[in-house]
Amino acid sequence: MQAGAQLPATDRVSTGTTIMAVEFDGGVVIGSDSRVSAGVSVVNRVMNKLSPLHQRIYCALSGSAADAQAIADIVNYQLELHSVELGEEPLVTAAASLVQHICYQHEELLAHMIVAGWDHRNRGQVYTTLGGMILRQPFAVGGSGSTYIYGHVDAAFRPGMGQDQCVRFVTDAITLAVNRDGSSGGVVFLATITKTGTQHKVFLPSELPHFHDE
Numbered sequence: 001m002q003a004g005a006q007l008p009a010t011d012r013v014s015t016g017t018t019i020m021a022v023e024f025d026g027g028v029v030i031g032s033d034s035r036v037s038a039g040v041s042v043v044n045r046v047m048n049k050l051s052p053l054h055q056r057i058y059c060a061l062s063g064s065a066a067d068a069q070a071i072a073d074i075v076n077y078q079l080e081l082h083s084v085e086l087g088e089e090p091l092v093t094a095a096a097s098l099v100q101h102i103c104y105q106h107e108e109l110l111a112h113m114i115v116a117g118w119d120h121r122n123r124g125q126v127y128t129t130l131g132g133m134i135l136r137q138p139f140a141v142g143g144s145g146s147t148y149i150y151g152h153v154d155a156a157f158r159p160g161m162g163q164d165q166c167v168r169f170v171t172d173a174i175t176l177a178v179n180r181d182g183s184s185g186g187v188v189f190l191a192t193i194t195k196t197g198t199q200h201k202v203f204l205p206s207e208l209p210h211f212h213d214e
Contacts, residue, residue: 016035017145018142018146018149018178019031019049019060019142019146020032020139020153022170025162027193027195028126029163029166030060030170030191031191032060032189033049033174033189035186045186049062050191051068053076053079053115055197055198058117058191058198059072060116061111063109063111071102075095075099090119092116092117092127093125093136095115096115096127096129100129104132112128118194123195126138128140128142139153139157143184147181149173167192171190176211187204188202190202190203
């Protein structure tokens with residue numbers, strides 16, 4: 001098979017993950033699980049799927065790990081050049097537009113990415129970039145685990161939540177997805193991005209919240 005040729009649908013290996021981001025007044029919280037799967041096999045138990053695009057802009061990766069990471073690396077490089085040319089940090093919408101453009105121009109890449117970050121113009125922002133679409137949302141979920149938690153996040157989200165509430169919101173949602181989706185699992189990676197910088201936290205399985213059906 002030639003390089004770049006798409007596999008027939010029956011030959012593709014299914015992948016899975018859970019990614020999420022939410023805006024709050026002053027920044028964003030972005031998170032993911034850590035399991036990388038290929039069909040029924042777990043190929044990596046602890047992968048950090050939160051990839052930096054710039055100092056205060058991150059993306060959460062889902063789909064093909066190789067494709068998504070390649071896109072993140074390209075956008076990171078282009079944003080570095082962009083910031084040097086402008087003499088200031090890039091906007092979050094510029095990062096999301098670059099991701100969207102690459103995904104649209106290269107349909108063979110199997111990747112869905114959430115872009116989130118803070119900039120001086122619009123503060124905390126969350127964008128989904130699926131195919132040729134770019135959409136700003138107060139919160140976004142993605143990956144195979146997201147199908148299990150749409151009802152939960154719609155019911156639990158409250159406009160105007162503070163930073164600590166958003167951390168709990170993302171942690172609870174990813175934990176629920178991990179408990180139900182066989183392709184998601186491992187630890188939970190979180191990044192809180194504000195004007196002052198980025199704070200990272202890792203929740204081990206023993207530190208995740210427990211729910212009544214466990």
